[in-house]
Amino acid sequence: MGAPISGVAYPIETRHPGWPAKLGPLRVPAGVLAVRPVRLRDAGEWSRVRLRDREHLEMWEPTGIGPWPDRNAFWSWPSQWLALRGLARRGQCLPFTITVDGRFAGQITVGNVIRASLRSAWIGYWVSSEIVRGGVATGAVALVTDHVFDFGGLHRLEATVRPENTPSLRVLGKAGYRQEGLFERYLDVAGGWRDHFCYAITKEETGDGLVSRLVAKGLAERV
Secondary structure (H helix, E strand, O other): EEEEEOOEEOOOOOOOOOOOOOOOEEEOOEEEEEEEEOOHOOOOOOOOHHHOOOOHHHHHOOOOOHHHHHHHOOOHHHHHHHHHHHHHHHOOOOOEEEEEOOEEEEEEEEEEOOOOOEEEEEEEEEEHHOOOOHHHHHHHHHHHHHHHHHHOOOEEEEEEOOOOOOHHHHHHHHOOOOOEEEOOOOEEEEEEEEEEEEEEEHHHHHOOHHHHHHHHHHOOOEE
16 A cells, blocks of 8 residues: 555555664764664653653644543553554654663654655654753754665655744754745644644755754764
8 A cells, every 4th residue: 555645656665774773973062962763661761751841742742642641651652662663664754762961862753754756754853851952952853864865765854843833943944944834724732723834855955964064053063
């Protein structure tokens, strides 16, 4: 089965270029940033951070089934990890954990990967409230974008962000993404259908790479 786009069916490829992989390290104001595949043993820190940061995260994430404490409890991670790993092994997703100084700091995922003549996907991320404004999300977006273009076989990435989410808009702008338009009532977030800006980037726009741009601007250092 494929995903129909403009009447064309794109087959799902049973391979996973670009995953698993370890990216970085990169020094940013918050510390030494790295990106690695999600692990089953992330459960404890994943749950601790997400339960603590409910007010920081819930208003920007798709509405889920069940209360936040249940969806983000320690015991809910294994099923999510298995699902992400399964999608990754089928080449449909690249799920990563963000670390700072070796500690769990968030997640960044490339999802809905479509290959064939489209070679496109979306990118999404969240980071711990303890390291916001520390260059972590921007650095992680740059690392993953360069990786999927250079080794993941993709040509275009998109990110959708609520207009009210100013910090995330700054992240995408600093990383090198451009705004393409507004999707009205695009996604059910925090119990309502919310408008989202669409940001995007293609491989041709990255030049020597987004990480190289951050380094040249003094926003990061290679370690």
